[in-house]
Amino acid sequence: MPTALFMSGAVMAFIFGIVVGSFLNVCIYRLPHDESLVSPPSHCPKCNTRLRSRDLVPMFSFLFLRGRCRYCGVPISWRYITIEFITGLLYTAFWLALAHQYPDQIWTNAGLLLVAMAWVFASTMLVTFMIDLDTTFVIEPVTWIAMGAGLVFELTQKWITLKDVQFSIGPWTIPYLPAAVPGMVVGFLVFVLMDLFGRLIFRKPSMGLGDAFIGAAVGAMLGPKVALLSFIIAIVFGAVIGIVLMIAGALKRGPAPGSEETKKKTPADDEEELPQGTYMPFGPFITASALLVALAPDWVTVHLSQLWHWWVFQNPFMS
Numbered sequence: 649m650p651t652a653l654f655m656s657g658a659v660m661a662f663i664f665g666i667v668v669g670s671f672l673n674v675c676i677y678r679l680p681h682d683e684s685l686v687s688p689p690s691h692c693p694k695c696n697t698r699l700r701s702r703d704l705v706p707m708f709s710f711l712f713l714r715g716r717c718r719y720c721g722v723p724i725s726w727r728y729i730t731i732e733f734i735t736g737l738l739y740t741a742f743w744l745a746l747a748h749q750y751p752d753q754i755w756t757n758a759g760l761l762l763v764a765m766a767w768v769f770a771s772t773m774l775v776t777f778m779i780d781l782d783t784t785f786v787i788e789p790v791t792w793i794a795m796g797a798g799l800v801f802e803l804t805q806k807w808i809t810l811k812d813v814q815f816s817i818g819p820w821t822i823p824y825l826p827a828a829v830p831g832m833v834v835g836f837l838v839f840v841l842m843d844l845f846g847r848l849i850f851r852k853p854s855m856g857l858g859d860a861f862i863g864a865a866v867g868a869m870l871g872p873k874v875a876l877l878s879f880i881i882a883i884v885f886g887a888v889i890g891i892v893l894m895i896a897g898a899l900k901r902g903p904a905p906g907s908e909e910t911k912k913k914t915p916a917d918d919e920e921e922l923p924q925g926t927y928m929p930f931g932p933f934i935t936a937s938a939l940l941v942a943l944a945p946d947w948v949t950v951h952l953s954q955l956w957h958w959w960v961f962q963n964p965f966m967s
Contacts, residue, residue, distance in 0.1 A: 654747055657754070658740050665739030665767075666706040669732035672771055676731065676778045679787050695720035706732045735774060738939065742766040745943050750808060758808045765801040769794050769869050769942065773935040776862060780931035786858025791865040798868030799828040827871035835867025835875050836860045855930065862931050866938040874945045875938075882937040886930055 674685055690699045697719040703709050710729040717724060746754060746763055753759040772794035780786055803826060839860040846855055867875040 653755075654751075657747060658743055661739040661743035661763075662736040665736035666732040668739070668767070668771060669735030670704065670706045670728075672735055672775055673728050673731050675775050675790075676782075679775070679790070680779055680783050680785065692717045692719060692722070694722040731774070731778070735771065738770040738774065739767055741943055742770060753808050756808075758804055762801060762804045762808065765797045765804065766942070768797040769801065769865075770939060772797070772865065773939050776865075777932045777935040780858070780862075780929045780935075784856070784929045784931075786856065786861060786931055788858060788861050791858075791861040794865035795828075795832055795868040798831070798865065798870075799826060801869060802826050802828045802871070828868040831867030831869075831871045831875050832864040833867070834872040835863035835865070835879075838876070838879060839863045859931055859934065862934045866934060869942055870938065870945060874941060878937045878941040879934065881941065882930070882933040885937060886933040889933075 671685075674690070678685055688698075690704060691697060692699065694717065697717075703713075703718055705712075707729050710724060713724070715724050715726065715729075716722065743763055746759070746766060750759055750762070754763070772790050775790055776786060776794075779790075806826075837860075839855060839862075840857075843855040843857070843860070863875070863879065866878055869875075870878055
């Protein structure tokens with residue numbers, strides 16, 4: 649692919665990404681409150697003034713207004729421009745990765761569909777990341793969209809390569825089964841089993857079912873093997889960051905037994921409550937590791953395999 653065409657696609661991906669990022673900000677704010685995504689129109693939460701088109705230009709309106717509302721002067725959260733910028737970076741990164749992998753097909757209908765599904769997956773993971781980080785809840789329909797995107801992404805890859813669309817066992821020809829299907833099952837069951845294990849230890853729910861839906865979405869996009877690798881990376885990152893935050897004393901803690909807050913709770917509340925003690929949402933680690941692995945699954949698999957081989961066979965501490 650000519651360099652100019654390759655880079656022009658990257659620029660368009662970034663511009664489209666920051667535009668979509670503006671909409672993702674709406675999703676992140678409204679979905680947890682069960683509000684409509686289209687009504688009421690965008691407005692300042694302080695003075696309630698309806699924002700005009702010139703106030704809604706992604707990134708540039710924020711910079712031009714110096715981070716303040718045009719009408720009442722209240723500071724605008726840096727989160728808005730940050731989400732727009734991150735979405736632009738993700739869209740650009742997925743474009744570059746897929747254009748490098750499929751240079752001759754990227755501008756075809758199949759190639760553009762592949763890019764679109766990667767962008768849908770990235771958007772849903774980013775929305776899930778932020779909502780889970782804010783509320784510790786997962787909006788399950790968002791993960792359903794990610795599952796569909798992962799399935800269509802894999803089928804489109806087969807459309808481009810026309811490989812492994814069927815296989816034979818003796819006289820029987822078996823149609824191709826997308827890896828997204830077992831990937832969803834494996835991804836869902838991994839976190840259900842982790843929750844069951846946590847229940848045995850804490851005697852109450854330790855992980856929400858929402859994490860299982862995230863796992864299913866990741867499995868649909870990456871397939872069962874690479875998804876499991878992604879989960880391991882998430883667990884390692886989560887453990888490291890959790891230890892750091894525990895040392896810093898920055899993690900939330902449940903109410904002490906016998907406190908007024910505990911006395912006011914009903915048994916039904918306890919069923920949905922995280923175990924008392926130190927905790928943090930795990931969903932953001934799942935989504936972040938999935939996005940990183942999805943950008944270069946083969947590269948991550950190969951290099952982690954090499955790292956594991958070195959650790960087992962060449963590491964002097966293992967001798």
